[in-house]
Amino acid sequence: MTTSRPPHIDASSASLEEWQKLAEKTLKGQPLSALDHRNEDGITHGALFTAADRVEGMSDALSAQGARRWVIAQYLEPEADAAVLNRAILDEVEGGTERLIITADQNPYILPDAMDGVMADAISISFDAAENPGDAAHALTTIWANQNTPAAQARGHLGIDVIGDVLTGRSVAAVAQAKMQVWIDELMPVAAEWPELGLFTLGGMRLHSFGLTSAQELAASLSHMVALMRMMEASGQQVEDAAARIEINIAMDADLYGSITKARAARVVMDRLYQSLGLRSDELSRRMRGVTSERMMSGLDRDTNILRNGTAMLAMGLSGLGQITCLPHDWLLGSTAMSRRVARNAHHVLADEAQLSHVADPAQGSYYLDAATHDLAQAAWRLFQQIEEQGGIFAALDNGMLAGWADAADADRKARVNQGEEALLGVTIHPLRGVVETGGTAISxxxxxxxxxxxxxxxGPRRPAAPWEGLRLEFQEAMPRCLMVDVGGNGGSAASASRWFNAVGIDGAVMTARDAADARSIIASARPDVLVLGGDDEQIDDDELEGIAAVLPAAIFAADQDADMHAVFRAILESLMDASGGTPPDRNTTGQGVTS
Structure with missing residues (x-):
């Protein structure tokens, strides 16, 4: 018979200070602040939250919107043939999709012919930034007219996002602002005949893909909403009807708690804006759609995106969003019927098997999530006010404010990845082994x-995995031989650098040398293209490095775990090319270069 060890303290009467002392023992002298986490918006949170951190009214406000099963909203890939598009639509509907989303590259005029066997009153048909919203509206009304769909049951959305058009280079701020007014004037009369026809989208997904942080994305969406409401009111629209024609989408990534916080904060700030406009927020959740992030995806190891999507989907299910979209894991290069099926099934696992849709606010009661939601909402509101002080969303686009935010956030993300503070699954850790197939339209x-x-x-233009994936393909062209040598038998710093070489597709041999002389002998025998040298710094000075480099055909890399690793590998690649006259290294060519 075994007995458990008694607790170190009486948990029933322990004070917070006693718990902190126990925690600090495990930190080996470091303070509890060593566990603090700082997110990309500069908001720092500690490791422990108590009732003292509870934000009064936060969870109550979120729960008040009620529990409901989210709407499954999925994208269709563009098709030139109506019959092929019809098959894809039927696959989605039969698989449980309730809202079809048509991409901007789809010719809307073939949609009515692609609805054979599909009941228009049973689904919602939406567009994602259609090139011509007027054509999209005509396609929808034609479908409804063909099937004699009652106006009250005709559900659709045009997805007009003029801000997204600027971010993706399809427009400029002044033109986008003018177009917004044009679409309000032309399409609000059409919408008056179809009460369930939405018009405008606050495109958080494009703001996210552009490179903005969570708070910046929410702030820009708020400013976009204000610009729309001002124009619609000026055009004589009632505030309630104008708001009913606007929805917001939010990008959700694989940071589980960060994404839960973001979705909840979006509901908080939108509720605050609704209240300032004198609107009820009962239907707010229904007008919010979460989308798994495309910025977080890998283009090389696409199967790892299934894991990313799973985490983002869980976050959305725990956040009370009214609509949810799971992008297929091969979305970046063009999805397939199978990947779209996998994406659909993620909804059913969470909603039907895990039953996450049965609770209004599953995160309620978490001191941490309530505090984090409050902090992010406050940060987003402050940035929203900064945008408005600049003159609004169009001014912030025109003067480069949003681009500056995105550039700074992107630089910070890349620095964290390049210095190993943040790992990208399938890219900088556990990458695909072996040669990546190229030569097709997807990877060439x-x-x-x-x-x-x-x-x-x-x-988007600032996808974190993109620089490393490009580097991986460039090294695949070069195919260098790599040797990793630790001198002195201590430290293992060269061997520990192997994961970075794996990230660019290089499997290096790892050896240990007794001293610098032994290292030179090993290197002279192996004659690698790239050398990783680590171990005892006292045994290798600058003269030794130069001496070792003299026997190398190309590049030397002194292991430094604090370096910008992407810059290091870019320098290695340039050294290899210089040594071989701009072509992949020839095993019989000699030359040298030093990178440290």
């Missing part, structure tokens, strides 16, 4: 050809 030479259509480059 040293380029991953993410689809780039009217709605912009899939994944």
């Amino acid at each position: 030479g040293t380029a991953i050809n993410c689809l780039n259509g009217r709605s912009g480059l899939r994944g």
Whole structure:
């Protein structure tokens, strides 16, 4: 018979200070602040939250919107043939999709012919930044007219996002602002005949793919909403009807708690804006759609995106969003029927098997999530006010404010990845082994050809995995031989650098040398293209490095775990090319270069 060890303290009467002392023992002298986490918006949270951190009214406000099963909203890939598009539509509807989303590259005029066997009153048909919203509206009304769909049961959305058009390079701020007014004037009369026809989308997905942080994305969406409401009111529209024609989408990534916080904060700030406009927020959740992030995806190891999507989907299910979209895991390069089926099934697992849709606010009661939601909502509101002080969303686009935010956030993300503070599954850790197949339309030479259509480059211009994936393909062209040598038998710093070499597709041999002389002998025998040298710094000074480099055909890399690893590998690649006259290294060519 075994007995458990008694607790260190009496948990029933322990004070917070006593718990903190126990925690600090495990930190080996470090303070509890060593566990603090700082997100990309600069908001710092500690490791422990108590009732003292509870934000009064936060969870109550979120729960008040009620529990409901979310709407399954999924994208269709563009098709030139109506029969092929019809098969894809039937697959979605039979698989449980309730809202079909048509991409900007789809010719809307073939949609009515692609609805054979599909009951228009049983689904919602929406567009994602259609090139011509007037054509999209005509396609929808034709479908409804063909099937004699009652106006009250005709559900659709035009997805007009003029801000997204600017972000993706399809327009400029002044033109986009003018177009917004044009579409209000032309399409609000059409919408008056169809009460369930939405018009405008606050495109958080495109703001996210552009590179903005969570708070910045929410702030820009708020400013977009204000611009729309001002124009619609000026055009004589009632506030309630104007708001009913606007929905918001939010990008959700694989940061589980960060995404839960973001979705809840979006509901908080939108509720605050609704209240300032004198609107009821009962239907707010129904007008919010979460979308799994395309910016977080890998273009090389696409199967790892299933894991990313799963985490983002869980976050959305725990956030009370009214509509949810799971992008297929091969979305960047063009999805298939199978990947779209996998994406659909993610909904059913969470909603039907896990029954996450039965609770209004599953995160309620978490001191951490309530506090984090409050902090993010406050940060987003402050940034929203900054945008408005600049003159609104169009001014912020025109003067480069949003682009500056995106550039700074992107630089910070890349620095964290390049210095190993943040790992990208399938990219910088556990990458695909062996040669990546190239030569097709998706991956050719040293380029991953993410689809780039009217709605912009899939994944956006600042996708964190893109620089490393490009580097991987460039090294695959070079195919260098790599040797990793630790001198002195201590430290293992060269061997520990192997994961970075795996990230660019290089499997290096790892050896240990007794001293610098032994290292030179090993290197002279192996004659690698790339050398990783680590171990005892006292045994290798600058002269030794130069001496070792003299026997190398190309490059030397002194292991430094604090370096910008992407810059290191870029320098290695350039050294290899210089040594071989701009072509992949020839095993019989000699030359040298030093990178440290």
